[in-house]
C-alpha cells in the first residue's frame with residue numbers, strides 16, 4: 001500500500017529487505033513521504049522506520065516477507081548479466097499459470113498496466129462503457145479512462161463489498177462493452193452470476209491471489225483476462241509488477257506484444273507491428289516473484305492466521321464491522337484487514353489517534369466516484385451509491401502482514417478499543 005497511485009510508482013525501498021522470520025524487522029519499502037501524509041487512497045506498503053511512539057514501537061501498516069530464497073534468486077539474475085527479457089520472465093509466467101490452473105499468464109510492470117492491456121485486448125475503446133465497482137483502488141477505474149471509455153459505477157454488496165450483481169445488471173446499457181469486477185480485499189466477486197449477464201469480463205484480481213470461487217475455480221482461472229498486482233503490500237510481491245492471466249491464446253499474444261512496444265515475440269528486432277507500451281517486468285522482478293510463488297502457501301497461511309487472531313481480538317468491540325467470513329464455498333485470500341468503525345465514530349480522528357500511538361492505519365478504500373477528479377469530470381454527487389459511500393466513510397485498514405505477531409495484533413486491538421472508548 002502506498003499513499004497514492006503516483007506515490008506507488010515513486011516508491012523506493014529505503015531499507016534492506018526484511019528477513020521473513022526477523023521481527024521486528026526494518027521496513028522494506030517506504031512511500032518517500034512521511035507516513036502522516038494526508039489524503040491517502042492507498043496506505044503505504046510500509047511507512048518506514050518511524051519514531052517509537054508512546055507505548056512501544058511503530059506497528060507498520062504492511063511489510064513484505066522477503067527471505068533467503070528471494071535474495072538468492074535475485075542475486076542469480078544480477079550475476080547473470082541478463083536483467084530483462086531473460087529466462088526468468090517465462091519461468092515466472094509458467095509457474096504462475098500452473099499454480100492457478102489457467103492456460104496463460106503474461107507478466108507486466110504493474111497491476112495498472114495489466115488492467116490497461118486487458119481492457120484493450122477485450123476491445124474496450126473510445127465511447128464504450130464499462131460497469132465496475134466504485135469501492136476499489138482508483139487504478140481499476142483509471143485504466144478504463146486510458147482507453148477513453150467511461151467507468152459506470154454500480155453499487156456494492158454490503159457484506160462482501162464487491163460489485164452487487166443486480167446493481168451491475170441495472171447499469172448495463174447498449175454502450176456497455178465489458179464488466180470490470182474487483183475482488184476487493186481478496187474476497188471473490190460473484191463471477192458465476194456476473195458471467196450470466198453475458199458481457200465480456202476483465203477481472204481486477206490485484207488483491208486476490210490465492211482466493212477461490214464457490215465453484216472451486218481459483219480467482220483468475222475462469223478464462224477472462226484477470227489482473228494481479230505485486231506491489232509490496234500484496235500476498236506476493238515483485239516490488240512493482242503484475243500478471244494478466246487468460247484462457248485465450250490470442251489475448252496472451254496481444255498482451256505480450258503490447259507490453260513490449262508492439263513487438264510480437266516472433267517478430268524481428270525493432271519490428272513493431274502495432275502500438276505498444278513499455279509495460280515489461282524485469283527478470284530481477286520475475287526472480288523475486290518466482291521465489292515468492294514458491295512460498296505462497298506459507299505466506300497465505302501466515303496472513304490467514306493473523307486475520308484469525310484479529311477476528312478473536314476484535315470480536316467484542318460493539319458496533320465494529322469485521323471483514324465478512326467466507327460464505328457459500330467462496331474462499332478469501334487475506335490481503336488487508338479492513339474494519340468499518342461503528343456508526344457515529346470519528347473515523348479520521350480515530351486514524352490520527354491510532355497513528356500517534358504507533359499503530360499505522362489508514363482510511364481504505366475511498367468511494368472512487370466521489371474523488372475530486374471523478375466528481376468534476378462526470379458530475380458525480382454524494383448519495384448516488386449509498387452502500388459504497390457508507391462503507392468508504394467508515395473503513396480503516398489496520399496493520400496487516402504475514403510476519404505480524406500475536407502481540408502486535410493484541411496491541412492494535414487494545415488501542416482501537418481505547419480510541420473508540422469501548
Ligand SMILES: Cc1ncc(COP(=O)(O)O)c(C=O)c1O
Pocket residue numbers: 008042110111112113136137139140182204206207229230231240241242
Ligand atoms: C484493486 C486494485 N486494482 C489495481 C491496483 C493497481 O495495481 P498496481 O499498483 O500494481 O498498479 C491495485 C493495487 O493496489 C489494487 O488494489
